[in-house]
Amino acid sequence: MRRFRFLLAGLSLLFCVWAFAAEQKATPAPVKAVPSKTTAVKITKMRAPGTILEITDSTLIIERKVKDNVEKMEFILEKPMKFKAGDKVRVTYLEDKDKKIVTRIVMSDLKEKKPVVPGKETKPVVGSAVPASTAPAAK
Numbered sequence: 001m002r003r004f005r006f007l008l009a010g011l012s013l014l015f016c017v018w019a020f021a022a023e024q025k026a027t028p029a030p031v032k033a034v035p036s037k038t039t040a041v042k043i044t045k046m047r048a049p050g051t052i053l054e055i056t057d058s059t060l061i062i063e064r065k066v067k068d069n070v071e072k073m074e075f076i077l078e079k080p081m082k083f084k085a086g087d088k089v090r091v092t093y094l095e096d097k098d099k100k101i102v103t104r105i106v107m108s109d110l111k112e113k114k115p116v117v118p119g120k121e122t123k124p125v126v127g128s129a130v131p132a133s134t135a136p137a138a139k
Contacts, residue, residue, distance in 0.1 A: 076101050
């Protein structure tokens with residue numbers, strides 16, 4: 001009988017503590033202050049091949065073809081470049097908001113790609129040009 005009373009008292013104490021814990025609201029953790037939230041500006045580095053239409057000390061306009069569409073792109077030059085209209089170039093630029101700022105211009109050989117005909121694949125030649133069977137045998 002004595003054990004039963006201790007067991008009953010222990011269970012009632014356990015349920016009372018549980019009820020008080022459920023009633024109390026958890027206090028939120030203090031939020032650390034951030035000195036200043038700056039929005040990250042996404043700067044994208046891109047390349048565009050094309051032909052120079054117009055070039056000045058501060059701007060560059062090229063014409064490029066994208067899937068049978070011809071588009072004109074205008075760039076901002078940080079320093080004057082020694083190119084002329086009609087040159088085929090590859091422009092590396094940074095896109096910052098609405099501005100396209102040139103970081104590098106390289107002369108390029110824009111060659112027309114030959115269309116690939118299905119069924120006619122060319123395989124690269126590997127090894128020597130002389131077959132092993134026609135080579136002289138070593139003695």
